[in-house]
């Protein structure tokens with residue numbers, strides 16, 4: 001079936017979503033009723049994300065982008081998460097009214113191209129309280145919670161968890177190998193971009209040279225220096241909640257992008273199963289799904305590559 005150019009553009013925008021290690025673990029199926037977003041198990045990260053939680057969160061981010069793209073074109077979508085044998089997927093049926101959701105999502109359209117992840121330093125100024133309140137509300141509208149970690153003592157404790165979990169990750173040779181595997185020249189269209197000539201050396205140092213202690217110290221410092229440290233989570237745990245978390249994350253990030261704000265992820269205590277309950281306890285309960293610093297970057301974030309759309313289509 002030839003895909004309508006309008007829907008093709010929605011899919012292009014959906015694929016601008018963030019994903020762990022830029023794996024782009026989504027597949028799109030288009031038929032007369034609308035679009036389906038499926039996860040792609042072939043693009044999983046068995047060490048970093050053994051349960052597929054982040055893979056499904058990433059697909060949730062793509063779903064939100066699709067909803068925003070349709071809303072900006074004045075189209076409502078009926079969004080139906082469904083459970084299939086190999087995980088959840090989302091049906092987005094076209095030709096609906098859309099209601100208030102459509103009016104609220106449409107202005108986020110420009111944020112899709114403006115949003116980028118950041119791994120460098122932030123300017124010290126914290127986002128204004130009314131911006132934070134908008135972000136908290138954005139997560140709530142998607143059925144998730146967003147908690148700013150503002151108490152200095154709690155912030156210090158969370159930074160200590162980031163340090164411990166980062167050290168554990170970097171002490172695991174399999175985790176290092178998996179990260180190095182996803183470090184690629186931009187021409188690959190996926191993964192974490194490294195120079196075409198220097199990439200081999202970068203991958204070798206990720207596998208063998210980088211000091212776990214130095215990484216841990218650096219990540220803890222980033223948590224402590226965050227203009228604002230934010231945790232996003234759900235009430236309970238499960239694949240449907242991961243889809244919710246992904247849509248909430250992307251709604252928060254697109255709102256943030258409108259104010260020139262970027263996220264630096266500090267997910268390590270969530271990615272490591274044994275550290276997650278400790279983080280949940282410090283945050284006051286619930287299921288933390290993402291932890292990130294948010295601020296205005298020093299410098300300009302570079303866009304990361306995406307694969308050709310045809311590679312993301314499910315026949």
Ligand SMILES: Cc1cc2nc3c(=O)[nH]c(=O)nc-3n(C[C@H](O)[C@H](O)[C@H](O)COP(=O)(O)O)c2cc1C
Nearest residue numbers: 017018019020021022054057058116117265267304
């Ligand atoms: C669920 C999820 C988890 C992520 N975890 C991390 C992380 O632990 N560390 C990190 O530096 N980036 C993390 N990222 C950011 C991705 O690396 C980033 O989205 C990807 O490289 C694409 O780049 P972009 O966000 O600038 O488009 C995560 C993104 C998602 C959606």
